[in-house]
Amino acid sequence: MSETKILLTEKEMPTSWYNIQADMPNLPKPPLHPATKQPVGPDDLKPLFPLELIKQEMSRERWIEIPEEVQEIYKIWRPSPVIRARRLEKVLDTPAKIYYKYEGVSPSGSHKLNTSVAQVYYNKKAGIKRLATETGAGQWGVALSQACNFFGLECTVYMVKVSYQQKPYRRSMMEIFGANVFASPSNQTNSGRKALEINPESLGSLGMAISEACEDAVSRDDTNYSLGSVLNHVTMHQSVLGLEAREQLAKADTYPDVVIACCGGGTNFGGIAFPFAHDKIVNGAKVRLIAVEPSACPTLTRGHFGYDFGDVAGFTPLLWMYTLGKDFMPPGIHSGGLRYHGASPLVSQLVHDGIAEARAYGQTAVFNSATLFARSEGLVPAPESSHAIHCAIEEALAAREAGEARTILFNLSGHGLLDLPSYDTFLAGKLIDFPLPEENLKDALEHLPQV
Amino acid sequence: MSETKILLTEKEMPTSWYNIQADMPNLPKPPLHPATKQPVGPDDLKPLFPLELIKQEMSRERWIEIPEEVQEIYKIWRPSPVIRARRLEKVLDTPAKIYYKYEGVSPSGSHKLNTSVAQVYYNKKAGIKRLATETGAGQWGVALSQACNFFGLECTVYMVKVSYQQKPYRRSMMEIFGANVFASPSNQTNSGRKALEINPESLGSLGMAISEACEDAVSRDDTNYSLGSVLNHVTMHQSVLGLEAREQLAKADTYPDVVIACCGGGTNFGGIAFPFAHDKIVNGAKVRLIAVEPSACPTLTRGHFGYDFGDVAGFTPLLWMYTLGKDFMPPGIHSGGLRYHGASPLVSQLVHDGIAEARAYGQTAVFNSATLFARSEGLVPAPESSHAIHCAIEEALAAREAGEARTILFNLSGHGLLDLPSYDTFLAGKLIDFPLPEENLKDALEHLPQV
Numbered sequence: 001m002s003e004t005k006i007l008l009t010e011k012e013m014p015t016s017w018y019n020i021q022a023d024m025p026n027l028p029k030p031p032l033h034p035a036t037k038q039p040v041g042p043d044d045l046k047p048l049f050p051l052e053l054i055k056q057e058m059s060r061e062r063w064i065e066i067p068e069e070v071q072e073i074y075k076i077w078r079p080s081p082v083i084r085a086r087r088l089e090k091v092l093d094t095p096a097k098i099y100y101k102y103e104g105v106s107p108s109g110s111h112k113l114n115t116s117v118a119q120v121y122y123n124k125k126a127g128i129k130r131l132a133t134e135t136g137a138g139q140w141g142v143a144l145s146q147a148c149n150f151f152g153l154e155c156t157v158y159m160v161k162v163s164y165q166q167k168p169y170r171r172s173m174m175e176i177f178g179a180n181v182f183a184s185p186s187n188q189t190n191s192g193r194k195a196l197e198i199n200p201e202s203l204g205s206l207g208m209a210i211s212e213a214c215e216d217a218v219s220r221d222d223t224n225y226s227l228g229s230v231l232n233h234v235t236m237h238q239s240v241l242g243l244e245a246r247e248q249l250a251k252a253d254t255y256p257d258v259v260i261a262c263c264g265g266g267t268n269f270g271g272i273a274f275p276f277a278h279d280k281i282v283n284g285a286k287v288r289l290i291a292v293e294p295s296a297c298p299t300l301t302r303g304h305f306g307y308d309f310g311d312v313a314g315f316t317p318l319l320w321m322y323t324l325g326k327d328f329m330p331p332g333i334h335s336g337g338l339r340y341h342g343a344s345p346l347v348s349q350l351v352h353d354g355i356a357e358a359r360a361y362g363q364t365a366v367f368n369s370a371t372l373f374a375r376s377e378g379l380v381p382a383p384e385s386s387h388a389i390h391c392a393i394e395e396a397l398a399a400r401e402a403g404e405a406r407t408i409l410f411n412l413s414g415h416g417l418l419d420l421p422s423y424d425t426f427l428a429g430k431l432i433d434f435p436l437p438e439e440n441l442k443d444a445l446e447h448l449p450q451v
Numbered sequence: 452m453s454e455t456k457i458l459l460t461e462k463e464m465p466t467s468w469y470n471i472q473a474d475m476p477n478l479p480k481p482p483l484h485p486a487t488k489q490p491v492g493p494d495d496l497k498p499l500f501p502l503e504l505i506k507q508e509m510s511r512e513r514w515i516e517i518p519e520e521v522q523e524i525y526k527i528w529r530p531s532p533v534i535r536a537r538r539l540e541k542v543l544d545t546p547a548k549i550y551y552k553y554e555g556v557s558p559s560g561s562h563k564l565n566t567s568v569a570q571v572y573y574n575k576k577a578g579i580k581r582l583a584t585e586t587g588a589g590q591w592g593v594a595l596s597q598a599c600n601f602f603g604l605e606c607t608v609y610m611v612k613v614s615y616q617q618k619p620y621r622r623s624m625m626e627i628f629g630a631n632v633f634a635s636p637s638n639q640t641n642s643g644r645k646a647l648e649i650n651p652e653s654l655g656s657l658g659m660a661i662s663e664a665c666e667d668a669v670s671r672d673d674t675n676y677s678l679g680s681v682l683n684h685v686t687m688h689q690s691v692l693g694l695e696a697r698e699q700l701a702k703a704d705t706y707p708d709v710v711i712a713c714c715g716g717g718t719n720f721g722g723i724a725f726p727f728a729h730d731k732i733v734n735g736a737k738v739r740l741i742a743v744e745p746s747a748c749p750t751l752t753r754g755h756f757g758y759d760f761g762d763v764a765g766f767t768p769l770l771w772m773y774t775l776g777k778d779f780m781p782p783g784i785h786s787g788g789l790r791y792h793g794a795s796p797l798v799s800q801l802v803h804d805g806i807a808e809a810r811a812y813g814q815t816a817v818f819n820s821a822t823l824f825a826r827s828e829g830l831v832p833a834p835e836s837s838h839a840i841h842c843a844i845e846e847a848l849a850a851r852e853a854g855e856a857r858t859i860l861f862n863l864s865g866h867g868l869l870d871l872p873s874y875d876t877f878l879a880g881k882l883i884d885f886p887l888p889e890e891n892l893k894d895a896l897e898h899l900p901q902v
Contacts, residue, residue: 004526010454075455107829172871378558417868420623
């Protein structure tokens with residue numbers, strides 16, 4: 001029998017990131033300055049990011065070399081395995097071959113460390129001493145804390161309050177790695193204090209927490225801002241996912257019919273899908289690329305395609321993307337990492353151009369599939385990643401229906417070991433599907449910035 | 452530079468377990484029936500275990516084949532990596548090469564799944580429908596729950612109350628895999644009810660929980676008992692650890708000067724150390740083997756070498772081992788998996804014969820080293836496993852003192868992601884070293900069974 005885990009050696013690890021900007025038929029419109037509404041230049045971004053990352057953000061080079069110091073740290077857990085979900089296939093009685101890229105082996109527990117290590121490296125090289133960031137479910141906060149710890153930088157994390165309450169273990173992890181963690185909205189920033197004045201009970205949102213982190217970074221010379229998703233350079237750092245997975249499937253003599261990942265900010269999806277999007281755009285490969293989002297925060301399936309701010313306060317450049325409107329406040333679902341009003345401009349453009357597609361699911365369906373997966377494969381997945389599992393199961397059942405031995409690849413972007421209270425709620429039958437707050441969505445979409 | 456992670460392919464996985472009973476200069480004296488005090492035969496053990504496991508318990512065959520069905524499930528995570536702790540070496544400024552076998556990659560999060568899968572397999576083959584067990588920190592309970600889930604058996608777990616309270620996430624994990632979990636002492640069994648009558652506030656102990664699980668198993672025909680440590684067959688299943696690690700170090704062109712693991716019941720230590728003990732006994736290899744225990748429960752370093760019961764109620768056979776006395780009640784340290792009054796007879800005999808050695812440490816020193824390790828290597832270790840880390844660090848510093856590039860191998864038997872509240876306590880400066888309850892120890896040693 002062929003191997004269950006398809007491994008690469010450290011010597012087979014990608015040495016460059018893949019930048020899809022080199023190959024897209026249409027690039028997203030450029031980011032605009034929030035005040036002037038003119039395209040931003042490198043100087044506009046300097047208060048937030050080091051020059052190397054700004055260059056990557058705008059680069060159209062197809063390949064960008066991964067610095068040796070970053071590769072050395074990647075080697076703690078990379079290359080991550082691709083695992084054949086044989087027991088799940090059997091339970092589903094499907095002729096499909098289901099493979100998953102497993103990023104839960106990373107010390108931070110998710111794919112986020114792929115970019116945090118790179119970002120901290122470039123910031124350190126630029127002389128920065130401290131980073132500020134936001135985090136939803138806490139996966140990103142943990143990843144940035146670890147990367148800062150590796151390179152000796154300080155780290156401050158604004159953690160969306162609903163997750164701060166639901167996921168105390170993630171706060172512990174960040175503190176083990178020396179980070180300062182605040183529930184957002186916090187009283188540390190003007191944006192936070194303003195939000196608390198309006199609603200002291202606010203559960204927060206990623207957009208709000210981004211405002212706080214940006215404000216923190218801009219107000220101190222030794223501090224930069226670091227974002228765990230959405231942006232082009234972040235998505236590019238995640239391309240190691242797809243580059244490795246493509247190599248691994250080739251070792252198993254196969255190529256995916258469909259590639260699936262959950263989509264919050266979009267870099268998880270972009271990371272695994274873009275190397276295959278390259279094959280599709282450049283070589284005409286017949287591969288479907290599916291981004292999966294929660295139906296409580298359906299950016300790609302219900303959002304508007306146009307310019308919007310990345311944050312609530314309007315500090316960030318205007319990004320060309322699918323958006324629910326920065327004022328949209330998603331319900332407190334258990335996938336904090338997917339509660340974002342926008343999405344990566346690169347992913348948005350590819351969805352808009354029909355190169356990728358999007359689906360949205362409710363959380364009870366997602367937890368059903370997560371539990372089925374855990375009981376079949378043994379691994380307890382993060383609620384965010386479980387959106388991809390649910391879609392993979394749908395695809396496997398469709399393959400059964402069609403009687404076709406399709407190859408399905410999905411990204412299991414993180415383990416759920418720090419999300420177990422969500423499973424308690426699910427197993428107790430207390431998990432509910434929040435209806436989409438349609439009024440709030442309508443309002444938010446009506447208040448998109450005028451460009 | 453040589454690789455950071457030393458991997459084996461699935462094809463290089465051991466296909467037999469190593470049974471050290473074939474090679475020991477002195478075997479432990481045989482287990483005795485609790486009532487007759489005569490050596491137990493297979494028939495005495497049949498109410499608890501399937502015949503295949505009883506045979507393994509008593510076997511002197513050097514190699515016992517791993518069934519294909521067990522190998523198939525092992526392949527979900529095995530072979531596990533051996534990782535070179537380069538960053539830790541650098542922090543310690545040591546010429547030593549530190550390697551760790553990392554069992555945290557298992558779906559259950561620890562090495563325990565190596566034996567639970569095997570045990571459930573043999574029980575299923577024998578027609579058993581349900582298993583009862585105890586668990587300390589919960590690592591074993593999770594592992595047995597997962598294995599039962601894989602093979603479709605029911606599972607009931609008696610979890611030591613102090614851990615049930617400290618580690619709610621481990622209970623969640625067991626429930627995800629369908630197990631029934633009771634805090635022990637519980638009101639489910641006579642032994643539990645009796646203990647609660649004497650002390651309703653009892654924190655429980657492994658010895659107590661074992662009594663409850665045995666009573667449960669004996670009282671139902673469809674139910675067997677399953678033990679996660681101590682016994683010979685359990686230790687043998689863990690030999691995959693040392694067999695793989697020896698292969699992996701050979702790939703890195705080295706052989707350990709010292710092999711280290713924490714020791715509660717002893718199968719973690721035996722698992723990694725026995726293949727090297729083979730080399731020492733049979734080929735005269737110069738390798739030190741160190742079992743590390745908590746100074747709050749110092750079985751090997753302060754215990755009596757002789758016969759004692761494995762449990763508190765005296766249901767189990769009398770085992771020839773180091774023991775603190777079955778009535779010894781260890782303080783509520785954060786390493787629930789090491790709070791056991793006895794130790795594997797095989798490990799005990801090897802320590803007694805000078806083939807292995809033992810050390811004991813307090814928990815503040817252990818958490819200090821755990822945090823240093825996490826910050827160096829990125830992985831958050833289980834408190835139990837951190838005893839091995841502390842010893843490895845001591846050994847690395849001794850190598851620096853001696854100016855010798857020694858090779859140190861330790862078993863990182865599990866991750867600490869479900870132990871984060873312990874880290875919170877440590878980081879808040881609230882962790883204390885419990886003094887050994889000397890009076891209780893003296894009493895317990897005075898009441899050892901007369902044989």
